[in-house]
Amino acid sequence: MASIGIGVIGAGVMGAEHARILATEVSGGHLVAVADADLPRAQAAANGAKAMTNAEGLIADPAVEAVLVASPDSTHHRLVLAAIAAGKPVLCEKPLATSSAECMEIVQAEIRSGRQLVQTGFMRRFDPAYREMKAVIEGKALGGVHILHCQHRNAAAPPWFTGAMAVTNSLVHELDISRWLLSTEYTAVTAFPYPSEEGKTADPALFVLETKAGTLVSVEIFMNAAYGYHVQAEAVCAKGTIGLAHPALTRIRHQRAECGSFPSNWIPRFLDAYRIQNQAWIDGIHSGTPPVEGATAWDGLVATCLADQIVEALTGRQRVEFKLPPKPLPSEAV
Ligand code: ISE
Numbered sequence: 001m002a003s004i005g006i007g008v009i010g011a012g013v014m015g016a017e018h019a020r021i022l023a024t025e026v027s028g029g030h031l032v033a034v035a036d037a038d039l040p041r042a043q044a045a046a047n048g049a050k051a052m053t054n055a056e057g058l059i060a061d062p063a064v065e066a067v068l069v070a071s072p073d074s075t076h077h078r079l080v081l082a083a084i085a086a087g088k089p090v091l092c093e094k095p096l097a098t099s100s101a102e103c104m105e106i107v108q109a110e111i112r113s114g115r116q117l118v119q120t121g122f123m124r125r126f127d128p129a130y131r132e133m134k135a136v137i138e139g140k141a142l143g144g145v146h147i148l149h150c151q152h153r154n155a156a157a158p159p160w161f162t163g164a165m166a167v168t169n170s171l172v173h174e175l176d177i178s179r180w181l182l183s184t185e186y187t188a189v190t191a192f193p194y195p196s197e198e199g200k201t202a203d204p205a206l207f208v209l210e211t212k213a214g215t216l217v218s219v220e221i222f223m224n225a226a227y228g229y230h231v232q233a234e235a236v237c238a239k240g241t242i243g244l245a246h247p248a249l250t251r252i253r254h255q256r257a258e259c260g261s262f263p264s265n266w267i268p269r270f271l272d273a274y275r276i277q278n279q280a281w282i283d284g285i286h287s288g289t290p291p292v293e294g295a296t297a298w299d300g301l302v303a304t305c306l307a308d309q310i311v312e313a314l315t316g317r318q319r320v321e322f323k324l325p326p327k328p329l330p331s332e333a334v
Contacts (some may be wrong), residue, residue, distance in 0.1 A: 228262025
């Protein structure tokens with residue numbers, strides 16, 4: 001099959017990185033267009049491919065056979081629905097949409113299209129280290145997982161980042177990856193926000209999630225950890241533990257100390273994950289079978305729906321039992 005023409009919507013940090021990956025690091029697909037409200041920014045990311053300001057125009061463009069959405073969160077719902085209506089496969093950065101009602105509209109529209117067109121960009125599922133962790137957990141040599149400890153630290157939150165976004169934009173990664181690692185669903189959450197100064201958002205915050213499998217998942221979210229970008233996960237199992245190793249590839253020993261550096265943000269840490277994710281998405285379009293590791297529209301809905309309930313839990317130290325809408329069957333699409 002000929003190489004697939006891909007259009008990227010959004011040319012900010014993530015959109016520009018996806019455009020670069022699609023232009024230079026994948027096979028079987030290539031970048032044909034980039035859309036961004038800021039034309040010079042679209043042109044810079046397009047690097048010779050078409051640049052435009054109209055996202056709907058990009059989706060309608062006949063040269064665009066598949067769409068990657070990396071525009072601001074609030075635009076995802078509208079653009080993913082437009083891609084489904086055009087019958088084009090769409091890989092959408094997380095979150096799939098900003099409310100579970102919007103996610104449900106996407107789930108329903110995809111069912112009505114009769115094809116699995118949507119992949120939610122939970123790229124950690126393609127990260128080699130997380131995949132190794134999953135293989136070891138499923139191999140059962142360490143016994144069942146009792147506790148999964150997760151840390152998600154950013155060097156500094158951007159000025160426009162709200163307290164709720166620490167959940168809807170950052171914690172959603174742990175919601176998805178832990179559910180995927182453990183093959184279970186969550187039942188409840190208790191949030192422990194660090195007492196914050198008046199008018200400031202709680203940072204760091206600790207969340208303890210309960211699961212159907214009985215495993216407890218602890219997640220620290222620290223948006224202003226200052227020292228660098230750092231994601232950690234360790235599964236405490238009956239006969240041992242498995243965790244992610246330090247992300248640096250080298251260690252420096254100097255003046256009686258040893259150190260390994262941290263990246264400034266998630267792109268260097270998850271570079272392989274983004275590339276492998278995008279390649280698997282393209283391969284799935286060619287074969288007609290989306291990658292099994294990929295997060296579906298339903299997975300996107302689960303993360304957003306739980307995140308909304310966790311934001312509520314943040315307002316007090318209360319335990320909240322999760323409620324999820326029933327997963328619609330293909331025959332139940334409305
Ligand atoms: C950001 O939007 C991402 O998706 C990163 O992967 C995450 O680590 C970061 O906390 C988010 O703000």
